[in-house]
Amino acid sequence: xxxxxxxxxxxxxxxxxxxxxxxxxxxxxxxxxxxxxxxxxxxxxxxxxxxxxxxxxxxxxxxxxxxxxxxxxxxxxxxxxxxxxxxxxxxxxxxxxxxxxxxxxxxxxxxxxxxxxxxxxxxxxxxxxxxxxxxxxxxxxxxxxxxxxxxxxxxxxxxxxxxxxxxxxxxxxxxxxxxxxxxxxxxxxxxxxxxxxxxxxxxxxxxxxxxxxxxxxxxxxxxxxxxxxxxxxxxxxxxxxxxx
Amino acid sequence: xxxxxxxxxxxxxxxxxxxxxxxxxxxxxxxxxxxxxxxxxxxxxxxxxxxxxxxxxxxxxxxxxxxxxxxxxxxxxxxxxxxxxxxxxxxxxxxxxxxxxxxxxxxxxxxxxxxxxxxxxxxxxxxxxxxxxxxxxxxxxxxxxxxxxxxxxxxxxxxxxxxxxxxxxxxxxxxxxxxxxxxxxxxxxxxxxxxxxxxxxxxxxxxxxxxxxxxxxxxxxxxxxxxxxxxxxxxxxxxxxxxx
DNA sequence: TGACTATATTGGTCTGACCAAATTGGTCCT
DNA sequence: AGGACCAATTTGGTCAGACCAATATAGTCA
Numbered sequence: 001x002x003x004x005x006x007x008x009x010x011x012x013x014x015x016x017x018x019x020x021x022x023x024x025x026x027x028x029x030x031x032x033x034x035x036x037x038x039x040x041x042x043x044x045x046x047x048x049x050x051x052x053x054x055x056x057x058x059x060x061x062x063x064x065x066x067x068x069x070x071x072x073x074x075x076x077x078x079x080x081x082x083x084x085x086x087x088x089x090x091x092x093x094x095x096x097x098x099x100x101x102x103x104x105x106x107x108x109x110x111x112x113x114x115x116x117x118x119x120x121x122x123x124x125x126x127x128x129x130x131x132x133x134x135x136x137x138x139x140x141x142x143x144x145x146x147x148x149x150x151x152x153x154x155x156x157x158x159x160x161x162x163x164x165x166x167x168x169x170x171x172x173x174x175x176x177x178x179x180x181x182x183x184x185x186x187x188x189x190x191x192x193x194x195x196x197x198x199x200x201x202x203x204x205x206x207x208x209x210x211x212x213x214x215x216x217x218x219x220x221x222x223x224x225x226x227x228x229x230x231x232x233x234x235x236x237x238x239x240x241x242x243x244x
Numbered sequence: 245x246x247x248x249x250x251x252x253x254x255x256x257x258x259x260x261x262x263x264x265x266x267x268x269x270x271x272x273x274x275x276x277x278x279x280x281x282x283x284x285x286x287x288x289x290x291x292x293x294x295x296x297x298x299x300x301x302x303x304x305x306x307x308x309x310x311x312x313x314x315x316x317x318x319x320x321x322x323x324x325x326x327x328x329x330x331x332x333x334x335x336x337x338x339x340x341x342x343x344x345x346x347x348x349x350x351x352x353x354x355x356x357x358x359x360x361x362x363x364x365x366x367x368x369x370x371x372x373x374x375x376x377x378x379x380x381x382x383x384x385x386x387x388x389x390x391x392x393x394x395x396x397x398x399x400x401x402x403x404x405x406x407x408x409x410x411x412x413x414x415x416x417x418x419x420x421x422x423x424x425x426x427x428x429x430x431x432x433x434x435x436x437x438x439x440x441x442x443x444x445x446x447x448x449x450x451x452x453x454x455x456x457x458x459x460x461x462x463x464x465x466x467x468x469x470x471x472x473x474x475x476x477x478x479x480x481x482x483x484x485x486x487x488x
Numbered sequence: 489t490g491a492c493t494a495t496a497t498t499g500g501t502c503t504g505a506c507c508a509a510a511t512t513g514g515t516c517c518t
Numbered sequence: 519a520g521g522a523c524c525a526a527t528t529t530g531g532t533c534a535g536a537c538c539a540a541t542a543t544a545g546t547c548a
Contacts, residue, residue, distance in 0.1 A: 011499095011500065011501090012500075012501070013301075013500080013501090037528075037529060037530080038529075038530070039528095039529085039530095047501080047502085048501060048502045048503070049502090049503090049530095050294055050297075050500095050501070050502075050503095051500080051501065051502085053294075053298065053530085053531090054297065054298060054301050054500095057257075057298050057301055057302060058301060058305060061302060061305045061327075063416070067530075068509090068510080068529090068530075069508075069509045069510055069511095069529065069530045069531075070509065070510035070511055070528080070529055070530070071510075071511075071528085071529060071530080072529090072530085078412060078416070079416060080413060080416065081327060081413065081416065081417050081420075082326055082327075082413045082414055082416070082417045083305075083325060083326075083327070084413070085409075085410060085413060088409075099409065099410075102408045102409055102410045102411070103410050105361075105408065105410075106357075106408070106410045106411055106414070109353070109357050113350070113353050117349075164346045164349065164350070165329075165332075165343065165346060166329060166343075166346045166347050166349075166350045167346070167350055168322065169324065169325065169326045169328070169329060170326055170350070170414060172307075172322070172323065172324070172325065172326070173325055173326045176325075255530095255531065255532090256531075256532070257531080257532090281497075281498055281499080282498075282499070283497095283498080283499095291532080291533085292532060292533045292534070293499095293533090293534090294531095294532070294533075294534095295531080295532065295533085297499085297500090311499075312498090312499075312540090312541080313498065313499045313500075313539075313540045313541055314497080314498055314499070314540065314541035314542055315497090315498060315499080315541080315542075316498090316499085
């Protein structure tokens with residue numbers, strides 16, 4: 001029951017932060033430029049300084065503004081934190097295909113990393129377990145949702161073997177920022193059957209032999225296919241929107 | 245003049261956030277447990293509710309607490325955001341060697357990614373520029389600081405060619421959280437001369453041929469050497485501390 | 489014992505005030 | 519005119535006390 005909650009997304013603070021965030025990310029202020037004072041912002045939003053301050057603290061933690069006695073200033077985007085990614089993506093609907101592409105590239109690369117590292121560390125028993133999951137992945141080949149779940153389980157399993165906290169945290173952020181959002185777009189990559197079979201075969205063989213490199217390669221291939229598919233789907237949507 | 249500033253690290257809000265963050269990361273509260281109320285915290289810190297609220301908003305954005313009407317609750321660490329990494333590392337001095345190792349592993353992997361991608365996209369002219377930077381890297385071989393600077397410049401250059409915003413943002417976070425901190429520890433990896441020469445030679449050759457894979461491999465080797473060195477240095481410090 | 493309800497508690501927001509630091513604009517000297 | 523200096527204003531940082539709505543809790547009743 002309490003799975004999706006976060007700092008109530010329905011508070012004034014949250015809304016003000018969202019408005020300002022959007023304005024800043026859209027580039028309505030130049031880097032180094034000063035934001036209106038807290039008092040002025042409070043007036044603008046028919047709110048109070050306290051709430052505005054909380055909103056500003058939010059943005060400061062995203063690394064897009066710099067609060068200092070004397071004034072709040074815009075920070076150049078290159079110095080922002082990872083957490084702006086999701087917001088950057090939500091700026092447009094559908095999101096910028098290039099951004100999606102970059103995102104999936106990194107996501108894939110990290111998956112590859114996890115896989116390789118996990119298999120190097122895995123016990124024979126764990127390798128067997130992993131092969132189970134691959135078999136399950138194969139069985140779910142006909143439904144996207146089932147496959148997506150199986151896929152996630154496999155990667156989660158690798159992650160749990162790898163036990164790299166850094167990787168896990170980056171994964172959290174990226175997933176929170178992106179994966180769920182792409183899913184709500186309703187893009188359901190329907191993988192080519194031959195590609196799918198190849199992936200499963202390679203992966204199973206790699207796990208049987210404990211060949212980390214081969215497994216990593218398989219994951220890389222799979223990620224690339226997925227990426228190309230998703231990006232072209234997003235691009236198509238953008239086209240459709242431009243046409244209408 | 246304005247390079248290292250961030251939300252004034254010398255404010256009450258900041259201090260309170262730091263204290264609570266440390267307590268939470270040290271595990272003094274169980275996941276799901278309730279934090280004292282804002283009013284109680286204000287009393288405890290001889291402060292006001294407003295300030296406490298700002299501090300709490302901070303922690304909520306790190307993903308370590310969940311603020312809800314009715315009470316503030318602790319979130320399990322697995323669901324936290326990347327931004328806690330730095331704080332996790334500052335928890336102990338010297339930091340946990342295993343964490344450092346994991347960190348450098350990811351950092352290296354991302355550097356490799358950037359390098360490969362950059363060289364694939366690079367124009368002949370850019371490749372030449374990169375070779376300049378490698379030459380500079382070679383010239384600085386005797387001083388750590390100079391070499392570190394040259395090294396950074398080279399990677400920055402690759403990053404600017406790659407133009408992958410996602411990668412850049414992750415890099416920002418990781419650097420902010422870690423690299424600078426490791427530097428303040430005063431650990432100055434003194435690379436073996438043969439390793440250094442090998443790196444420079446391979447890298448230069450790769451750039452001359454535009455061989456992305458070879459360049460990536462060289463970076464990987466270099467990262468691995470650095471990592472092993474730093475981790476063992478950190479471990480040594482920990483030992484020394486245990487002994488005393 | 490379990491479902492329900494009233495009360496106390498908690499976060500969300502507002503107001504208005506004071507302080508210290510930074511900005512700004514004017515002044516004075518060169 | 520140009521630059522250094524200084525005072526007034528603006529800005530963020532903090533505090534106190536108040537009200538509301540949602541939640542949690544304890545007490546009550548079936």
